[in-house]
Amino acid sequence: MKKLPMLAFLVVLASVASAAWGDSAPTAPILIGADKISAGDTAWMLTSTALVLMMSIPGLALFYGGMVRKKNVLATLMQTFAIVCIVTILWWLVGYSWAFTPGSKFLGGFSRALFGGMTFMHDPVNQLSVSHLALTIPETVYAMFQLTFAIITPALIAGAFADRMKFSAMLVFMGAWSLLVYAPIAHMVWEPSGWLNAAGILDYAGGTVVHINAGMAGLASCIVLGKRLGYPRERMPPHNLTLTLIGASLLWVGWFGFNAGSAGAADGRAGMAMLVTQMATAAAALSWMFAEWAAKGKPSVLGIASGAVAGLVAITPASGFVGPTPAVVIGLAAGVICFAAATSLKHLLGYDDSLDAFGVHGIGGMIGALLTGVFFSKEISGVDNTVMKQFLIQLQGVAVTVIYGFVASFILLKIIDMTIGLRVTEEQEREGLDISLHGESIE
């Protein structure tokens, strides 16, 4: 008899829970019982998080570090490393909250500022918070996973302004950019209250949020900063392509966490995302290599590595929505088009995108985001739109990111330039940033 009220309570609780789960999915982070967490999903997402951080350090740092001149190697590595640290602190401060909690159509709220409310309580309560965007893994893991995306995105921009930005200006720009450009775009595209998300945009792992966004910021950077001293007259060959190839390889491996991890689960979709990532990357590496071989006479190490990165970029938005054959097509297109962008478009238009952040990430991101609207599979994505309708939604998302990413970055850079100054002195640039900014060298 004594057990009856308890039983009734449990029945009520269960019906409330089933209402929460079945009829209306949660629209904000919630507390749930620890037994609702999937060990498999959590294990994979912990792994993915580590893989994506590895993409930035040391992956991207080496990829870029090998491409600059010897006098700027440490400064380039330092940029990536410092971005990892500063974005982490900002993510805790308010970045995560602005990106991934419900709020307006354009920006999330403050409910997770300082990671408030993100919790785990062990026995006997045995509850923890989960994000409404990933209900089977702890919110701590979700926030960490998304943090690694928030880190690599500004780090990509550094390729455009390599060799000439003040370190102090870089810190301010990256911090401001992370909160004022990355967080809003991530919210608009990925959080259900964001308007592009509501419009039905397909961006599995960040074609718009990460790559177009970073590419446009890169383009704005190299326009505001101007060309490197001596460009294009002086020789500026990469000082160590071995580092670049190691970096590209780490990016490739890490990208399995980026794309397959964006499933938020260890499931069939994650498997498909991993497979198509491999297909597109190989196809793009080959298509850049062959395009270069035909146009310039030799298949280069930098070429095949750049092609692989272009393929990884282009498959990013498509990876949870397409099958392997479209992935090969996306890869082939990305390799050839990004090759043309990095080798011809840049020289034609005359901007100095030092390491082709725009040519590879901006252009590759656009190719991927648009082709996602052409090649998405109904079976894999569960999306039932016509190709024309979806393509227009994709086009809208691309246009918004291109415009917002460029304009907001441009304004931020101009403000920094007018206040603390953006560019190193001519003397510092000649001497090299390693010695002039950091007092160190690799000699």
Place this chain on the structure above:
Amino acid sequence: MKLITAIIKPFKLDEVRAAVSDVGVHGLTVTEVRGFGRQRGHTEIYRGAEYVVEFVPKTKIEIAVDDGLVDLVIEAIIRSAKTGKVGDGKIFVFDLEQVVRIRTGERDSSAI
């Protein structure tokens, strides 16, 4: 005494060393150098940016010899360093005033 200086292709160094040893040379000095001649440079292309590398890596060897050995050494270098293509290098011969072995203070021929 003469000082024979030869600029050769770097990968020919071992063959040249063996050839001059065979004709009686007991020591030589090697330096990695860069320069240009008729071979000119080569072009490197990085993402479409072309750079002409005007100075080609070469190896410089220096050998001090008695007058009687000069022609033999020159022939040995030619025999071993020649590929027949542009860029095989050059040999320069200078008069040598003095040679001193630091350890013993010996001079000239006995110091070579």
